[in-house]
Amino acid sequence: MREVFFLLAFLTPQLCSCVPVCETKETRCNGALVEVCDSNGQWQQVMDCAEVTDPEGLAWSCCPAREGDAGVVHACLPAAECSGGER
C-alpha cells in the first residue's frame, strides 16, 4: 500500500502537467507575472513585473497592451499606463 502511495505521489504531478489548462499562445496576467500558454497547454512565466527596471524608476504592472500586428498581448507596463485597463 505504501508503495502505491509513493507511486501516486510521484505520478500525480507528472499527470497534472500533461492535462492542458490553457490554449497554446494564450496570454494572461497572474498577479505581477506575465504568462503565455506553451505547446503542452501549461502556463509558462515570461516576465515578473516586480523585477523590471527602467531609467525613471517607475513601478511596473502586468496588463494588456496592443502590440502591432500581434494585437493585444499581456506585458509589463508602467503602472500608470495599466490603470483602467482590462486585467
Add this chain to the structure above:
Amino acid sequence: MNAEPKAIGHASLAGTEASELVRAFWDFITHEYGTRVIAKANAVEMKLAAQALGLMGVLSAEAFLRDYTTTIGRRIYVPFEPGCEDGGWSLWGQLAVCVHEHQHVEQLDRDGWLKFAGKYLLSSAGRAAYEAEAYRCDMELHFWRTGEVLDPRSLAAKLKHYACASTDIEVAEKALTMSAATVRRGGVVNRASQKAIAWLNVHAPTFKEHA
C-alpha cells in the same frame, strides 16, 4: 548548455577605445558571474562536439567552431577574442552575445543544474522558453543602443537552429512579442541586461546611437 550564433545587422563599433571597452565589459561580466572565457578553437571538448554535430548532419564542424558561442555551466566558449574584431564577429556582436550567454547562467542559477539541463536538452518547449528569455537580452541591449525594438519574429526564427518544434517557435515568438511591449517602454527585465546596461551607462555611453 547553449550555442549562440553570431549576431547580424548591427552597425559596427570601431577603434581602439571601443575594443578596450568591449574587453573591459567582458571582464566585468565574467567577474560578476564567476564565469570563464575559453577559446573555442583550442578546446578539445568543443572539437569533439563539432565533429559529433557534423557527423549527425546538424551543423558543419567548421560553422559550429567559427559562428557559435557555446556555454556549458560557467564556461563560455567563444570563437573570437573579446575586443578583437576577427572572424566576422563585430564588437557589438561580442558584447551582445556576452549578455545573452550570461542570461543562461542566470537561468542555471535560478533553476539548478538538473532542471535547467533537463529542460534545455530534453524538451523542445523548455529549450525554446530558455532561448526566448535569453533573446530578450538581445532586444534590451539593442533598444538601449538604438531606441528600436528587434523584430520578435526574426529572433524566434533563430530557434530553427535549436531543433525546436514549430509550435514552440510560435510560442517563443509570442513571448518575445510580449517582451517587446515592455522593452519599447524602456523596461529591462533580464538580470544580465540590467547589469550590462548599468555598466554601459557609466563606462560606454558613447555606444548609444540615440539621445
